[in-house]
Amino acid sequence: MKYKTDFLVIGSGIAGLNFALKAAKHGKVAVVTKKELMESNSNYAQGGIAAVLDPVDNFKSHVEDTYNAGGKIGDKKAIEIMIKEAPQKIDELIDLGVGFNRIQGKLDLAQEGGHSRRRIVHAKDATGREIERALVFNIRHNSNIEVFEANIVVDLIVKNGKCLGAYALDTDEKKINSFFAKATVLATGGAGRVFKNSSNPKIATGDGLAMAYRAGAELQDLEFVQFHPTALNKKGYPHYLISEAIRGEGGKLLNSKRKRFVKELAPRDIVSRAIVEEEKTGPVYLDVRHLGEDEIKRRFPGIYDQLWWYGIFMEKDLIPVAPAAHFNCGGVVTDLNGKTGIEGLYAFGEVARTGVHGGNRLASNALLECMVFSGRALKAAKNFIQGKRIIESAVPRLKIININDRTGKLRRRMQAIMWENVGVVRNRQDLAKTIGKLEKIEEETGTLYKKGVNAQIIELRNMIEVAKLIAESAYLREKSVGTHHIAKN
Numbered sequence: 213m214k215y216k217t218d219f220l221v222i223g224s225g226i227a228g229l230n231f232a233l234k235a236a237k238h239g240k241v242a243v244v245t246k247k248e249l250m251e252s253n254s255n256y257a258q259g260g261i262a263a264v265l266d267p268v269d270n271f272k273s274h275v276e277d278t279y280n281a282g283g284k285i286g287d288k289k290a291i292e293i294m295i296k297e298a299p300q301k302i303d304e305l306i307d308l309g310v311g312f313n314r315i316q317g318k319l320d321l322a323q324e325g326g327h328s329r330r331r332i333v334h335a336k337d338a339t340g341r342e343i344e345r346a347l348v349f350n351i352r353h354n355s356n357i358e359v360f361e362a363n364i365v366v367d368l369i370v371k372n373g374k375c376l377g378a379y380a381l382d383t384d385e386k387k388i389n390s391f392f393a394k395a396t397v398l399a400t401g402g403a404g405r406v407f408k409n410s411s412n413p414k415i416a417t418g419d420g421l422a423m424a425y426r427a428g429a430e431l432q433d434l435e436f437v438q439f440h441p442t443a444l445n446k447k448g449y450p451h452y453l454i455s456e457a458i459r460g461e462g463g464k465l466l467n468s469k470r471k472r473f474v475k476e477l478a479p480r481d482i483v484s485r486a487i488v489e490e491e492k493t494g495p496v497y498l499d500v501r502h503l504g505e506d507e508i509k510r511r512f513p514g515i516y517d518q519l520w521w522y523g524i525f526m527e528k529d530l531i532p533v534a535p536a537a538h539f540n541c542g543g544v545v546t547d548l549n550g551k552t553g554i555e556g557l558y559a560f561g562e563v564a565r566t567g568v569h570g571g572n573r574l575a576s577n578a579l580l581e582c583m584v585f586s587g588r589a590l591k592a593a594k595n596f597i598q599g600k601r602i603i604e605s606a607v608p609r610l611k612i613i614n615i616n617d618r619t620g621k622l623r624r625r626m627q628a629i630m631w632e633n634v635g636v637v638r639n640r641q642d643l644a645k646t647i648g649k650l651e652k653i654e655e656e657t658g659t660l661y662k663k664g665v666n667a668q669i670i671e672l673r674n675m676i677e678v679a680k681l682i683a684e685s686a687y688l689r690e691k692s693v694g695t696h697h698i699a700k701n
């Protein structure tokens with residue numbers, strides 16, 4: 213199939229859907245997503261969106277918290293823009309039908325690590341899902357937007373420095389579809405799944421990062437991978453995210469001697485390193501028993517239910533926790549309006565690097581980043597498409613295959629290597645060896661890809677590309693800052 217549109221949106225998280233909905237007022241939009249429309253990393257965001265809404269709070273304080281959490285290397289101008297636009301973004305979401313929690317009519321503001329005030333707007337413990345729900349409802353009822361599910365993009369189509377669109381494998385129909393657009397946007401999220409332990413869903417395979425790199429876009433700050441301190445750490449169970457908002461409500465971190473060992477609301481990089489240190493002598497737990505069953509169920513119903521399925525009762529049990537890969541602070545370099553270095557290509561959300569996160573993201577600034585920069589990119593992209601025409605081009609011929617037994621093994625090997633050597637604490641000798649090991653996996657993946665493609669091979673090709681870039685970036689940054697921590701020998 214060959215499809216032509218004004219705006220092509222790759223990815224269906226909050227960033228992509230917010231852009232699509234706004235873009236539909238200015239032209240025809242195609243949203244291409246590799247699973248179903250609702251399945252995205254944003255959908256699993258528990259915490260919320262940080263915004264200055266309390267009269268005792270102020271922009272300066274949110275800017276400082278963001279800059280300090282980021283190891284003081286973030287871009288102050290980008291941070292200020294994001295924080296000043298935050299309250300307006302909350303209003304936009306409320307207008308769209310998002311049901312945030314309120315107390316006596318006023319938005320209920322939660323506390324999370326690194327914030328000097330309560331400023332997290334949330335929908336219980338499933339904020340991402342509530343925002344996605346509202347966006348998906350509006351998208352489904354918009355006749356200017358066409359959604360292509362089960363289409364995993366293989367690569368961008370770039371000619372003479374201009375992005376013309378992208379081509380995708382339709383995993384239901386087993387065929388290649390080409391999408392040509394006046395403006396193409398990458399809203400594909402992060403790459404948490406390149407690590408063995410990750411809080412992210414299976415789809416977080418860094419597809420946008422890899423395809424932008426192959427297309428010649430600039431990527432930066434990939435070494436800054438945020439490890440969320442409190443993912444479930446129970447053998448045989450997923451590394452299920454246990455929101456920082458629990459620590460915001462007084463949840464304590466305890467070591468194997470049942471003693472506290474870190475300020476629970478310090479930025480995530482600090483808490484994660486402290487946990488890794490404690491793990492040398494035994495497991496670490498999160499204790500939320502002080503809240504009592506009723507309050508836990510009222511405030512954290514999703515987490516309560518999920519842990520119940522895993523045999524943990526939050527009102528009486530300690531929850532075993534450990535860090536897990538959670539968020540890519542770096543990504544495709546963009547200006548403050550989502551523009552990449554490739555004409556006609558925009559990027560925003562986790563796939564992008566605007567400079568707002570510096571070396572470590574402040575809690576609940578991720579959904580905020582998605583909302584702010586997707587809105588700003590729309591303004592730039594709608595002007596860009598004026599007077600432009602859609603240009604078509606040939607795409608590579610690919611053989612489509614059903615299964616390949618090697619992909620699972622290669623994927624697991626890469627994830628284990630990344631977790632062992634490019635995790636919370638790194639050292640330069642291991643990083644150097646890691647790059648060589650990843651190159652071997654990359655070579656074998658390249659051979660498989662040439663023989664024939666399916667969704668698993670396309671994802672593996674992207675993951676290994678991104679894993680190598682993360683390891684190389686980590687090796688190149690010799691000093692510790694933010695989430696990038698080099699152990700002293």
Ligand code: SIN
Pocket residue numbers: 257258259260454455456457574575576577578
């Ligand atoms: C959390 O709820 O702890 C995760 C939200 C975020 O990544 O900011």
